[in-house]
Amino acid sequence: MKLKYAVPAGLLAVSILFAGCANNDNESSGNEAPAASNNTALNVPAASAEPAANVKAVDFTSAIEQYRAYVIEQCDQFVKETETFTNAVKAGKLEEAKALYAPARMYYERIEPIAEALGDLDPNIDARENDVDAADWRGFHKIEKSLWEGKTTEGTSEVADRLLQDAQLLRAKVETAEIDANLLVTGAVELLNEVSSSKVTGEEERYSHTDLYDFVANVEGAQKIYELLKPELAKKDPALEQTIGEKFAALQAELAPFKSGDGYVSYEALKEEEIRTLSQNLDALAEPLSNMGTILGV
Amino acid sequence: MKKSDPLLGKKLSRRDMLRLTGVGGLGLLLGGGGIGGIMATRGAAAQVPAAEVKEDTIPFYGSHQAGILTPSQNFLYFASFDLTTTKLADVKKLLELWTTAAAALTSGSLIGNINDNPHLPPSDTGEAAGLTPARCTLTFGVGPSFFDGRFGLASKRPAKLADLPAFKGDDLEPKWSGGDLCVQACADDLQVAFHAIRNLARIARGTAVLRWTQEGFQRTGGADPMGTTPRNLLGFKDGTGNPDVTNAAEMQKIVWNSSGDGPAWMNGGTYMAVRRVRLRIEIWDRSTLNDQESTFGRYRHSGAPIGAKDEFDDLNLKATDHSGKPIVPPDSHSALAHGDGTVKMLRRSYSYSSGMDLTTGQLDAGLLFISFQRDLVKQFVSIQERLSKNDRLNEYMVHTGSAVFACFPGIREGGTIGESLLG
Numbered sequence: 001m002k003l004k005y006a007v008p009a010g011l012l013a014v015s016i017l018f019a020g021c022a023n024n025d026n027e028s029s030g031n032e033a034p035a036a037s038n039n040t041a042l043n044v045p046a047a048s049a050e051p052a053a054n055v056k057a058v059d060f061t062s063a064i065e066q067y068r069a070y071v072i073e074q075c076d077q078f079v080k081e082t083e084t085f086t087n088a089v090k091a092g093k094l095e096e097a098k099a100l101y102a103p104a105r106m107y108y109e110r111i112e113p114i115a116e117a118l119g120d121l122d123p124n125i126d127a128r129e130n131d132v133d134a135a136d137w138r139g140f141h142k143i144e145k146s147l148w149e150g151k152t153t154e155g156t157s158e159v160a161d162r163l164l165q166d167a168q169l170l171r172a173k174v175e176t177a178e179i180d181a182n183l184l185v186t187g188a189v190e191l192l193n194e195v196s197s198s199k200v201t202g203e204e205e206r207y208s209h210t211d212l213y214d215f216v217a218n219v220e221g222a223q224k225i226y227e228l229l230k231p232e233l234a235k236k237d238p239a240l241e242q243t244i245g246e247k248f249a250a251l252q253a254e255l256a257p258f259k260s261g262d263g264y265v266s267y268e269a270l271k272e273e274e275i276r277t278l279s280q281n282l283d284a285l286a287e288p289l290s291n292m293g294t295i296l297g298v
Numbered sequence: 299m300k301k302s303d304p305l306l307g308k309k310l311s312r313r314d315m316l317r318l319t320g321v322g323g324l325g326l327l328l329g330g331g332g333i334g335g336i337m338a339t340r341g342a343a344a345q346v347p348a349a350e351v352k353e354d355t356i357p358f359y360g361s362h363q364a365g366i367l368t369p370s371q372n373f374l375y376f377a378s379f380d381l382t383t384t385k386l387a388d389v390k391k392l393l394e395l396w397t398t399a400a401a402a403l404t405s406g407s408l409i410g411n412i413n414d415n416p417h418l419p420p421s422d423t424g425e426a427a428g429l430t431p432a433r434c435t436l437t438f439g440v441g442p443s444f445f446d447g448r449f450g451l452a453s454k455r456p457a458k459l460a461d462l463p464a465f466k467g468d469d470l471e472p473k474w475s476g477g478d479l480c481v482q483a484c485a486d487d488l489q490v491a492f493h494a495i496r497n498l499a500r501i502a503r504g505t506a507v508l509r510w511t512q513e514g515f516q517r518t519g520g521a522d523p524m525g526t527t528p529r530n531l532l533g534f535k536d537g538t539g540n541p542d543v544t545n546a547a548e549m550q551k552i553v554w555n556s557s558g559d560g561p562a563w564m565n566g567g568t569y570m571a572v573r574r575v576r577l578r579i580e581i582w583d584r585s586t587l588n589d590q591e592s593t594f595g596r597y598r599h600s601g602a603p604i605g606a607k608d609e610f611d612d613l614n615l616k617a618t619d620h621s622g623k624p625i626v627p628p629d630s631h632s633a634l635a636h637g638d639g640t641v642k643m644l645r646r647s648y649s650y651s652s653g654m655d656l657t658t659g660q661l662d663a664g665l666l667f668i669s670f671q672r673d674l675v676k677q678f679v680s681i682q683e684r685l686s687k688n689d690r691l692n693e694y695m696v697h698t699g700s701a702v703f704a705c706f707p708g709i710r711e712g713g714t715i716g717e718s719l720l721g
């Protein structure tokens with residue numbers, strides 16, 4: 001859960017102005033291309049300082065439609081798996097419910113930025129204790145607390161019903177949710193920010209310790225967006241596109257040893273250095289990923 | 299038009315930027331050559347003509363790195379990094395990017411050329427915008443592990459660059475020790491120093507990660523306008539016995555490497571020893587003034603050697619009282635560190651305070667000891683061996699961290715940090 005902000009339109013206009021000027025300067029200064037080394041990160045080539053006039057505004061329609069299809073597909077699965085989970089909860093099958101909990105959540109975690117854009121759905125589904133007023137607390141984490149801390153399914157039947165309804169509502173809403181290129185770009189970074197602020201610290205799943213499932217799902221969700229934007233990115237800034245690809249691969253490699261059966265080991269099984277390395281690999285990916293916005297605007 | 303001059307020909311400082319934008323300067327900026335012009339010239343940042351260098355600016359370029367002979371600034375932010383890449387090309391690239399950024403940081407310019415694009419994170423994190431360089435210096439070095447074979451540089455390791463031997467009483471923790479690379483950021487403003495390390499760490503993301511960091515402080519120039527020798531947390535003047543940094547011949551002898559000292563790539567460079575020394579200040583505070591002064595072999599108030607009057611009076615270790623006993627205790631810190639006076643080093647330490655030790659409820663405070671020397675073994679190790687065995691001060695301190703770095707020779711304009719080593 002987090003606050004969202006939109007880029008004011010005024011700023012956008014300024015950026016266009018800047019791009020134009022940068023272009024002028026390049027022509028007048030004998031075309032000395034700005035060195036890539038002026039940029040902040042190894043992984044950040046000088047895209048925004050390059051001549052912009054010959055670059056046409058990018059058409060994101062196809063990427064957006066493909067992303068919507070992905071979101072719908074994930075949501076379909078999410079509703080299905082949530083139903084299986086809530087059925088187990090309601091049938092009092094404690095162990096079965098515990099086993100179903102984390103895998104079901106992964107479908108949600110992959111598309112979290114969309115849910116966050118849809119009003120109260122995210123808190124209703126995914127709020128942790130203290131994220132919202134006690135009276136309003138419902139959703140996955142309330143059941144998590146009962147299953148792991150209370151070691152019971154008792155008293156969660158109503159929460160389970162509402163969770164399923166909320167999941168179905170999400171599925172209905174994504175059909176028409178507004179998705180634009182900006183949401184894709186910021187969404188990918190948000191997914192990774194989610195990981196670094198709560199999953200990598202073990203705060204998301206404080207009772208079940210299934211944080212690595214969420215971790216992996218957030219990363220997969222970000223990777224999906226990257227894959228969709230990749231063709232445009234490759235045109236605009238091939239070095240950045242390549243770096244992001246490499247860093248995704250490095251992070252996947254870092255996560256691989258923590259697979260266990262169909263899932264992932266408990267957060268509690270991670271050693272301090274392992275957590276730090278995961279976190280550093282995540283930062284190494286998020287930094288270049290945060291420059292994907294270079295394909296937006298002019 | 300005079301006002302637009304700096305936009306065309308020269309770099310734009312953080313303060314210029316603020317001033318200009320503050321007086322409706324955006325239009326002015328755009329008029330005077332356009333943002334692109336500013337971006338481009340700012341990239342060439344550090345080519346500041348010597349005449350333009352102001353009091354708050356310490357040149358980044360030179361035959362030696364700054365931050366070594368430079369009179370201590372008020373604050374330190376020390377960072378040790380580990381490389382996560384295994385490619386030498388990435389390391390070179392990192393040092394190139396660090397060079398450009400360091401030139402901007404030490405001259406008070408914004409880093410990078412993407413500070414106004416609404417779709418992108420700004421390339422400078424911004425918290426030093428509008429601030430002067432505050433005499434910021436950035437000093438770069440490589441540790442022994444840099445030469446461990448990952449980058450095919452094992453044959454270039456200076457023979458004398460190795461982890462320090464274990465000394466008596468050491469209680470070193472890995473979390474305060476070692477590192478492939480170091481950056482010593484010093485400035486008269488802690489926010490400026492922090493900003494430097496933060497941005498260098500950001501630039502390194504994907505190539506190197508922070509291994510450990512330590513902030514340090516001294517009394518500020520504001521609190522001590524006379525600029526007297528700063529006192530450490532034990533209340534004693536610290537630095538009195540340092541060699542004179544304005545004496546070039548002395549510095550050549552004590553600090554700088556020249557041909558014959560080791561690998562040619564270190565000519566003009568120096569070796570840095572860093573020790574994180576926690577002071578047992580609670581115990582110290584319970585010791586009598588007499589004990590304290592005997593511990594250092596100096597008077598607390600004046601800093602003068604025991605038996606002498608002035609802070610800078612010679613430390614005369616031969617002087618005896620009427621009963622024939624040495625006046626300066628031979629096991630005092632000054633006496634042992636001084637030895638026969640033939641082996642010296644340049645100390646440039648800062649006090650630190652890192653909150654409290656939750657186990658004991660005591661302050662975790664002490665000294666981030668930093669010294670520069672031509673030869674780690676002949677200078678640092680030989681003195682620390684004496685100290686660790688007999689120093690009275692040992693009762694009041696414990697060494698918790700240790701690192702050594704080969705600090706590159708100076709960076710020439712247009713050059714790159716470490717180019718004598720990496721080409």
Ligand code: HEM
Pocket residue numbers: 530532534535536537538539540573575577594596613631632635636637642643664665667678681682685695
């Ligand atoms: C927390 C640890 C330390 C404290 C508080 C400390 C403090 C002091 C003080 C107060 C002086 C006298 C004033 C001066 O000459 O600057 C001094 C001198 C000196 N210290 Fe330290 N020191 C510490 C550790 C070390 C270490 C680890 C070394 C080197 C291995 C060292 C080497 C020296 C030298 C070379 C002198 C000058 C001696 C001379 O007069 O020739 N100190 N130190």
